[in-house]
Amino acid sequence: MKFFVDTAEIDQIKELNDLGMVDGVTTNPSLIAKSGRDILEVTKEICSIVSGPVSAEVVALEADDMLAEGRKLAKIADNIAVKVPLTWAGLKTCKTLTDDGIMVNVTLCFSANQALLAAKAGATFISPFIGRLDDLNMDGLELIEDIRTIYDNYGFETNILAASIRTANHMSDCAKIGADVCTAPPNVIKAMANHVLTDKGLAAFMADAEKAGIKIV
Numbered sequence: 001m002k003f004f005v006d007t008a009e010i011d012q013i014k015e016l017n018d019l020g021m022v023d024g025v026t027t028n029p030s031l032i033a034k035s036g037r038d039i040l041e042v043t044k045e046i047c048s049i050v051s052g053p054v055s056a057e058v059v060a061l062e063a064d065d066m067l068a069e070g071r072k073l074a075k076i077a078d079n080i081a082v083k084v085p086l087t088w089a090g091l092k093t094c095k096t097l098t099d100d101g102i103m104v105n106v107t108l109c110f111s112a113n114q115a116l117l118a119a120k121a122g123a124t125f126i127s128p129f130i131g132r133l134d135d136l137n138m139d140g141l142e143l144i145e146d147i148r149t150i151y152d153n154y155g156f157e158t159n160i161l162a163a164s165i166r167t168a169n170h171m172s173d174c175a176k177i178g179a180d181v182c183t184a185p186p187n188v189i190k191a192m193a194n195h196v197l198t199d200k201g202l203a204a205f206m207a208d209a210e211k212a213g214i215k216i217v
Contacts, residue, residue: 001182002182003183004052004184005021006025006026007025007186008027008035010046012186013046022052023052025053026083027042027055040076044076047079053105055107056073056076056083063092070084071097071100074102082102086107086114094121098124099122103124105127109127109129112150118158119151119156125160125181126147128144129164130144130165131165131166141177144162161180163183168188168191
């Protein structure tokens with residue numbers, strides 16, 4: 001499973017990228033606003049750091065305006081994936097951009113029917129939002145399973161990009177049920193390394209090493 005990092009903070013992207021933990025980046029208007037930088041400027045910098053897909057989201061609502069924004073974003077770098085919402089206007093934009101050879105990430109997916117439409121429109125990525133479904137006492141992981149089944153049934157090449165990841169367990173659960181990609185905030189990716197027994201074992205090892213006077217350098 002590929003890891004995308006869900007942030008527009010350059011330092012966080014660089015840190016994880018240097019560790020080989022970044023296969024791509026996703027951004028959205030909220031993350032861009034949080035960074036306090038111009039969308040074109042920060043997106044161009046991210047694309048220079050990461051070789052994989054970098055999702056940059058349109059802010060228009062009508063298809064013609066989405067298309068114009070998408071084409072402008074796509075000119076930033078070859079690894080841009082234009083991010084559009086799962087609306088009819090978004091699907092129309094997806095089809096046109098895909099036909100032009102531009103990667104498209106269809107976002108804000110909350111049902112298997114929506115994911116099926118995105119695949120039919122030629123989406124490179126579909127982004128089902130796990131955490132937001134969980135917030136409504138619905139099973140976000142079940143949606144990933146349903147999309148996986150549908151895509152495998154018919155050989156759709158659209159990548160399932162699990163989004164709205166809230167916990168480290170979401171990451172492993174998505175891997176087990178066949179998500180192609182997970183996009184998560186940096187703190188969630190880092191939390192995957194944490195385990196109380198690792199901490200306990202390390203503390204014991206360090207205590208024994210100190211008692212024995214063990215030094216390597």
